[in-house]
Amino acid sequence: xxxxGLIVVTVALIVVSAxxxxxxxxxxxxxxxxxxxxxxxxxxxxxxKSVVEHVVLHRRMFRITLSGTLHYFIxxxxxxxxxxxxxxxxxxxxxGFTVGRILAPLVDIWVILVAVGIVLALYNRIILxxxxxxxxxxxxxxxxxxxxxxxxxxxxxHDSFFPFVAPQVFHVADPVARAHFLGFAVSRLWxxxxxxxxxxxxxxxxxxxxxxxxxxxxxxxxxxxxxxxHIFLAVPNIFIRNLNPQGELVPEPIDETMAIRNFHDFNWKxxxxxxxxxxxxxxxxxxxxxxxxxPLSPKMVILKLRDALNERMAENTLDDxxxxxxxxxxxxxxxxxxxxxxxxxxxxxxxxxxxxxxxAGLRAALLEDGVxxxxxxxxxxxxxxxxNSFGQPARKRPAWAKNIDIxxxxxxxxxxxxxxxxxDFASWDPRVQRLTEQIAHLLERxxxxxxxxxxxEVNAGNEALRLGEYGLFEALAQKNIKALEAAQYRxxxxxxxxxxxxxxxxxxxxxxxxxxxxxxxxxxxxxDEGRIAxxxxxxxxxxxxPCYLGRWNGIVKAPRTLLQRLGVQLVEMPRHGAQSxxxxxxxxxxxMDETGMTDRPANQRxxxxxxxxxxxxxxxxxxxxxxxxxxSVTAMGVENQIxxxxxxxxxxxxxxxxTADEAILALASMATVxx
Amino acid sequence: xxxTVLMKDVPDxxxxxxxxxxxxxxxxxxxxVSEWDDQALEEALLIKDEAGADVTIVAVDTGDVxxxxxxxxxKGADRAVKIVGDxxxxxxxxxxxxxxxxxxxxxxxxxxxxxxxAIDDIDGQIxxxxxxxxxxxxxxxxxxxxxxxxxxxxxxxxxxxxxxEFTAASPxxxxxxxxxxxxxxxxxxxxxxxxxSATLDEVQVVLPSTPGLTVRRLYKPExxxxxxxxxxxxxxxxxxxxxxxxxKKLLRS
Numbered sequence: 001x002x003x004x005g006l007i008v009v010t011v012a013l014i015v016v017s018a019x020x021x022x023x024x025x026x027x028x029x030x031x032x033x034x035x036x037x038x039x040x041x042x043x044x045x046x047x048x049k050s051v052v053e054h055v056v057l058h059r060r061m062f063r064i065t066l067s068g069t070l071h072y073f074i075x076x077x078x079x080x081x082x083x084x085x086x087x088x089x090x091x092x093x094x095x096g097f098t099v100g101r102i103l104a105p106l107v108d109i110w111v112i113l114v115a116v117g118i119v120l121a122l123y124n125r126i127i128l129x130x131x132x133x134x135x136x137x138x139x140x141x142x143x144x145x146x147x148x149x150x151x152x153x154x155x156x157x158h159d160s161f162f163p164f165v166a167p168q169v170f171h172v173a174d175p176v177a178r179a180h181f182l183g184f185a186v187s188r189l190w191x192x193x194x195x196x197x198x199x200x201x202x203x204x205x206x207x208x209x210x211x212x213x214x215x216x217x218x219x220x221x222x223x224x225x226x227x228x229x230h231i232f233l234a235v236p237n238i239f240i241r242n243l244n245p246q247g248e249l250v251p252e253p254i255d256e257t258m259a260i261r262n263f264h265d266f267n268w269k270x271x272x273x274x275x276x277x278x279x280x281x282x283x284x285x286x287x288x289x290x291x292x293x294x295p296l297s298p299k300m301v302i303l304k305l306r307d308a309l310n311e312r313m314a315e316n317t318l319d320d321x322x323x324x325x326x327x328x329x330x331x332x333x334x335x336x337x338x339x340x341x342x343x344x345x346x347x348x349x350x351x352x353x354x355x356x357x358x359x360a361g362l363r364a365a366l367l368e369d370g371v372x373x374x375x376x377x378x379x380x381x382x383x384x385x386x387x388n389s390f391g392q393p394a395r396k397r398p399a400w401a402k403n404i405d406i407x408x409x410x411x412x413x414x415x416x417x418x419x420x421x422x423x424d425f426a427s428w429d430p431r432v433q434r435l436t437e438q439i440a441h442l443l444e445r446x447x448x449x450x451x452x453x454x455x456x457e458v459n460a461g462n463e464a465l466r467l468g469e470y471g472l473f474e475a476l477a478q479k480n481i482k483a484l485e486a487a488q489y490r491x492x493x494x495x496x497x498x499x500x501x502x503x504x505x506x507x508x509x510x511x512x513x514x515x516x517x518x519x520x521x522x523x524x525x526x527x528d529e530g531r532i533a534x535x536x537x538x539x540x541x542x543x544x545x546p547c548y549l550g551r552w553n554g555i556v557k558a559p560r561t562l563l564q565r566l567g568v569q570l571v572e573m574p575r576h577g578a579q580s581x582x583x584x585x586x587x588x589x590x591x592m593d594e595t596g597m598t599d600r601p602a603n604q605r606x607x608x609x610x611x612x613x614x615x616x617x618x619x620x621x622x623x624x625x626x627x628x629x630x631x632s633v634t635a636m637g638v639e640n641q642i643x644x645x646x647x648x649x650x651x652x653x654x655x656x657x658x659t660a661d662e663a664i665l666a667l668a669s670m671a672t673v674x675x
Numbered sequence: 676x677x678x679t680v681l682m683k684d685v686p687d688x689x690x691x692x693x694x695x696x697x698x699x700x701x702x703x704x705x706x707x708v709s710e711w712d713d714q715a716l717e718e719a720l721l722i723k724d725e726a727g728a729d730v731t732i733v734a735v736d737t738g739d740v741x742x743x744x745x746x747x748x749x750k751g752a753d754r755a756v757k758i759v760g761d762x763x764x765x766x767x768x769x770x771x772x773x774x775x776x777x778x779x780x781x782x783x784x785x786x787x788x789x790x791x792x793a794i795d796d797i798d799g800q801i802x803x804x805x806x807x808x809x810x811x812x813x814x815x816x817x818x819x820x821x822x823x824x825x826x827x828x829x830x831x832x833x834x835x836x837x838x839x840e841f842t843a844a845s846p847x848x849x850x851x852x853x854x855x856x857x858x859x860x861x862x863x864x865x866x867x868x869x870x871x872s873a874t875l876d877e878v879q880v881v882l883p884s885t886p887g888l889t890v891r892r893l894y895k896p897e898x899x900x901x902x903x904x905x906x907x908x909x910x911x912x913x914x915x916x917x918x919x920x921x922x923k924k925l926l927r928s
Contacts (some may be wrong), residue, residue, distance in 0.1 A: 257864060370750075370859035377860045384863060385707060386689060393690045471864030 002169050002202045006092045006209055013214060017221035024224035027313055028275060032268040034318075038251075040240035040269055047239050054238050060350040063579075064282070066124060073110075073117030074148065078231060080110035081216070084155055088213060091162070091170070098175035108159075108182040111152045118149050132281030135300050137227060141279075144228050150215045158208025159183025160190060164201035230278040234351045237276040240269055241352035246343070247505035247552035249357055249465055258470045259368050260361035261325045263309055263318055273353040274306040283345035283355060286575075288582040293598030294338035298345035298355040304330055305358070327365035336363050337373060340601070341466045341587030342547040347578050356466075364468030372467070373592040380469055383476060387458030389591070390428040395455045397422075400433045406444045409451030411487040416451035418443075418522070419489035421480075421503060423496030424459050425623035431630060432623040435648040439495060439519065441657050442648070446532045456483035460502035462548070467588040474510075477502070481512045491515045493522040495648070497548035497622045498586070504553065518549055520559040520621050520647055527565050534654035535668045536567025541617035541645075542609050543570060545580035546625055554578070559621050559647065566654045571615045573608050581605050583628040590624060602632040609642060621647045676728040676822055676845075679782065680719045680752070681775055681789035681801070682712040683734055684743050688794065697892030701764050708743045711790025717854035718820055719788050720751045726822045729753050731784070735774050737762050741875065742866070748873050749865040750858075756876045768800040773883040775801070776808035785845035786827060791815050791852045802850035812843055815850035 041047075053059050058075075062068035083099055084107045090097035098104070125133065125141065133141075159180040164187070166174040178184045190196055195204060223229050230237075244251055250258065260266060283298035284290050290297045308330045312318045324330055336359055345355045366372060372380075382391040401408050411419050420443075426436045443450050461476035480503075484492075492514050494500045504516040517525075526532045543559060550556045556577045563570050575581045584590075584601035594600070606629060609618050618633075620626055629644040645664070653664030660668075684706040686692060693700040719730045731754040732747040734740040744755035758778050766774075779787060787809075792799040799815050806813030820829040827843045832852055905915045920926045 364862075367860060368862055368865065370861070372860055374857055377857075380860065385687065385705075391689060395690075469862055471862050471867060475863055 002165070002206060003092055003095070006206065009210070010089060010092065010213060013217035017217040020221040021224055028224070028271065031263060031309065031313065031318065032271045034264050035271050036265065036267040038267040038269055040242075043243055046243055047241075050241060050243075051235060051239050054350065054352070055235055058350075060348070063348075066120060066128075067280070070117040070120035070124065073113040074121070077110045077114035077117065077148070077152075080106055081151065083107055085213065085216060087176075088155075088158060088209065091166075092209070095170040096172040096175065101176055101179045104176040104179040105181060107155060108180050111155055111182055114148060114152050118145055121145055130281070130285070132285035132299075133279075134281070135284070135297060135303070136279035136281055140226050140228070144226065147215055147219050147222075150211055151219075154208050154211030154213075154215060156182050156186055156208070158205050158212055160186035161201045161205035161208060163187050164190070164196045164198075165205040168198040169202055169205075224275075227277065227279045229275050230351060233272060233276040234278075237269075237272050237351050237353070240272065242269075242354060245505040246346075246554070247501040247548065248508070249360055249506065250470065251509065253474070253509050254470050257364065257368070258361050258468065259327070259365035260358065261327055261365045262323070263312065263326070265326075265361065265365075266358070269354065270358055271309070273358075274302060274309060276351045277302045277306065277353055278351065279303065280350065282348040282350065283353070286344040286348045286579070286581070288340055288342060288344065288584055288601035288604075289338040291599065291604060292584065292601050294334075294596065295332065296335045296338035301331055301335065301355060301359065302353060325365060327362040328369065328371060331362055333366055333371050334596075336366060337376075337592060338589075339363075339587050340547070340582045340584055340589045342582035343551050344547075344579070344582060347551055360466055360468055362468075363466075364470065367468045375593065376467060376588050376591045379588070379591045380464065380467065380472060383459050383461075383464055384472055387476065387479065388424045388428060389459060389463075390424065392428055394458070397427050397457060398452065398454045400427060400436050401440065401452070403433070404437045404440055406440050408440060409449075410454055411451030411489055412453060412456055412483065414451070415488035417449035417490050418451075419484070419487060419492045420450050420452050421460070421492055421494040421496070421499050421516075422452055422457060423494060423499040423623065425627065426495045429623065429627055432626050435623070435626065435646045436495065438648045438652045438657065438659060441659055442523075442532075442651055442655060445655060445657065446526055448526065448531070451487075451489065453480075453483050453487060456486075460496075460499040462498040462502035462506065463586075463588045465502075465506065466586070473506070477507055477510055477512075481507060481510055484512065484514070491517060493517040493519055495519045495623060497546040497553070498624070501548045501552055518553075518555055518558065518621070520549075520562050521555065523647075523651060524558050524562045524565065527562070532655060534566055534651070535656060537650050537654050537664060537668045538567050538569070539617050539664075539667060540569045540571055540615050541619045542573050542612060542615050543576070543619045543621075544573070544583070544605065544609075544625060544629070545577055546620070546622035547580065547582050547586055549621060550576075550580050551578050562647065563619065563650075566650050568617075568619070568650065571612050573605075573612065575608065581608065583625050585624040585628050590628070600632065602628040603636055605629070606632045606636060606638065606642065610638065616642055618642050618644045619647060619650065620644060676722070676726065676786060677782075677784040678719045678722065678728045678730045678786045678788060679779065679784040680712070680716050680730060680732050680747070681734075681787065681805075682716060682732055682740075682743060682747065683709055683771075683793065684738070684740055685709045685794050694893055694895060697894070699893055706738065708746070709790050709793040711792055711851065713790075713858045714854045715788040715790050715851040716747055716750065716752070717856065717858040718818070718851050719786075720859070721855055722786075722820060722822060723751065728786075728822075731756060731782070733758065733775065733778060735762055735766065735771055736760070737764050737766055741870075744875050745869045745873065746861055746866050749861045749869045754876060755873070756878055758880050759877050760880045761882045767885070767887045768796050769804055769885045769887055770883065772801050772804035772808060773885050774880050775805050777880045777883065778878055779805070779809055783846065786820075786822075787811075787846070787848040788820070788851055789848075791817070791850035799850050802848055806848040809846075809848065811846045811848055813848045813850070814841060814843075816852045817849040818852050819855060820849060820851070 058072055061071055083103050087099040160183040163174045166172050281299050287298050317323050339359045341356050343356055379389045387394050409416050425432050458476050458479045461473035465473035500518050582601055626646050633644055649661050652660035653668040686704045687707040693703055722728050723730050730752045732752045733756045736757045736759045748755050789802050802815055814831050816832045817829050827847055829841050830838050832838050905912045
């Protein structure tokens with residue numbers, strides 16, 4: 001009677017929950033099929049490796065120790081839960097079935113671990129209350145924790161009654177007697193209470209069974225409608241992650257438009273991203289726009305899009321032209337234009353959601369409708385007309401070279417070993433020109449055979465693309481590629497990480513492939529080859545990783561090794577390397593209105609450096625950083641505590657250039673020549 | 676409502692203008708849309724957005740005006756007309772107005788908008804001359820153009836911040852000072868797409884003979900004086916300010 005009842009209930013649960021689960025899955029799948037195509041099933045080996053790294057080893061999850069640990073307990077609990085399901089359903093359907101005496105106690109061990117995980121999760125949510133949960137559906141989180149708690153309670157209950165049910169009702173010996181140690185311990189209580197007869201034990205067993213298996217299948221049916229769908233989607237989403245160079249925003253040349261207005265304009269990975277999001281808020285916690293009090297949270301972008309998609313699926317309005325545009329409607333222009341495209345969100349996401357391409361696509365739609373910051377619009381027009389963001393005549397690009405007494409080779413006319421792609425800021429910004437001149441002096445002094453493209457160089461287009469202006473990016477890229485192809489050089493180096501990113505990662509789709517180095521890499525190479533002799537510059541300094549160097553291009557070692565060669569004592573800020581914190585200039589933000597910003601990211605970063613205590617130098621390796629951080633230090637009035645210096649300043653001092661900064665030169669002259 | 680917007684391109688003053696033997700080196704100049712004409716186009720498009728209108732852009736073909744016309748189409752203009760004939764970059768304003776009059780007579784638009792001035796038409800002659808040729812009312816330094824009950828409402832600005840509201844029956848010709856909103860952005864891709872899909876209507880006009888003057892020689896401006904640098908010492912700078920104010924008799928003793 002008990003068995004038949006439980007079998008009937010179980011079959012009913014399986015049928016209903018599987019139908020609900022599959023129905024939902026198919027509905028989402030249908031949306032993914034109408035989305036833009038994308039190849040994310042190549043490089044199988046690498047994909048499996050990344051799944052192992054990020055699922056089995058939880059690499060990104062463990063960046064927050066408490067959350068990583070509690071998640072690992074609960075996550076592994078779901079794997080072990082399979083043993084329990086097989087065992088519990090098995091013993092009811094086929095009396096005498098067992099998973100054996102080795103697997104059975106594993107269930108009990110994990111019941112304890114999961115319980116610890118739940119307690120830690122509650123501690124995290126109720127006591128610690130991290131800010132990153134702001135905006136997340138906390139009710140859903142508690143519901144899920146409650147369901148998981150119910151399952152483990154159910155497991156212990158049915159295991160505790162099984163020793164009595166097995167012989168009296170199922171008429172088999174308990175094959176794992178005492179192996180379920182928690183159940184066994186609780187069963188002593190039933191003995192004391194005298195609840196061991198066939199009726200009492202049957203009721204107890206049925207109750208435990210229904211709490212366990214019933215909740216499992218209810219969970220299955222509920223999952224795809226909740227944020228906990230990540231239990232199923234996290235693994236595939238990590239599997240289909242972007243394995244191309246991280247800095248490549250657009251993988252293929254675009255014929256029509258990159259604008260995203262409705263859900264069909266997303267690619268299928270974008271749709272999967274929306275349902276994989278767990279609302280953990282790690283992206284929000286690292287977002288410079290959010291930290292600056294801007295209306296943008298990368299988490300909320302994903303959640304708003306997911307909610308809109310759910311609504312349109314439910315109302316069958318996915319193709320309805322009267323629904324609000326995703327760009328400007330579902331996600332406001334203020335949110336979209338606040339993004340610095342620094343990529344910290346993507347780097348933090350444990351399930352590899354790609355926020356930046358979505359934001360860039362949504363921006364492209366705004367741009368097509370003419371919704372853009374007026375200053376940024378001016379810059380776009382300047383790029384189109386003059387090829388630079390400063391609105392200066394193209395032929396004045398190499399004007400900085402006239403300030404120095406060096407004949408710089410014209411790579412368009414004579415072959416050079418190294419082609420220096422200078423970039424807009426290094427060419428025009430008066431604060432950065434000085435550094436550009438230092439670099440030229442350093443190169444000449446070291447006998448490096450180098451040249452520039454003179455007025456044939458135009459802006460690399462990295463920011464145009466990130467503002468959503470694909471057509472302009474392409475036009476700029478084609479101009480540069482034409483000039484580069486006509487020039488004779490062996491390798492390229494650039495002082496600008498944004499140019500580096502475009503040349504290295506975005507020009508490939510137009511058939512341009514060349515070896516591109518950042519100047520920190522190039523100078524390190526020249527020093528190690530013995531072409532440049534450097535004195536030690538014995539300062540205590542911290543180093544700021546530019547987003548487009550460290551995060552998007554993984555160049556974090558070369559600048560540090562270079563500092564080491566220069567004898568600099570490096571003190572790291574808490575956020576460094578791929579986890580660096582943006583200066584706030586990227587993605588075109590440097591030209592946009594800062595109204596409404598409560599705390600500029602660059603100021604926050606300077607405070608982070610000041611908090612290190614007694615670190616008087618803030619080393620940067622990006623022209624935009626020179627502008628941003630110098631402005632912050634001045635605005636904050638902390639010039640006597642910290643100084644922003646570029647790597648070029650240190651190199652000039654270390655080499656003993658006459659034009660070097662006097663303070664740095666004085667420090668270097670006291671030191672001996674490094675080997 | 677049929678709106679015609681007159682547009683032209685002018686030298687991009689980002690680059691210095693070069694003179695040789697007293698003549699402007701026109702071939703070395705890069706041209707951009709005249710910023711006031713761009714404002715006129717925006718105002719026309721805003722009228723279209725607000726009340727519906729058929730917007731035609733007209734430019735005299737004095738060189739490469741195609742991109743300017745395609746850009747206007749990409750922004751939302753309905754038709755682009757290129758007036759072709761034996762024209763050069765050295766057209767006088769009077770001749771240009773006569774050419775445009777030739778075209779406008781055949782089209783009879785309800786409203787003609789153009790920039791109030793241009794860097795090569797500081798006095799804003801084109802609008803006045805053309806209104807004269809067409810014998811229709813004209814106002815310059817205009818903004819906030821709206822259509823209401825087949826009438827045109829607009830504001831004309833005067834010096835000292837004064838302004839006047841006008842109501843006029845069409846046809847009328849207005850020289851636009853500024854549009855209600857900054858000119859809209861149009862993406863490079865959209866312009867390129869229109870270059871492929873749209874066509875420019877070419878209208879032949881014979882070069883009219885108009886009285887005019889000939890420029891004999893152009894001169895570079897001569898610097899009358901240079902800025903005096905006072906350095907960055909606050910006390911010295913303060914002394915200089917006091918001295919200059921005193922010299923200009925702006926200080927009460």
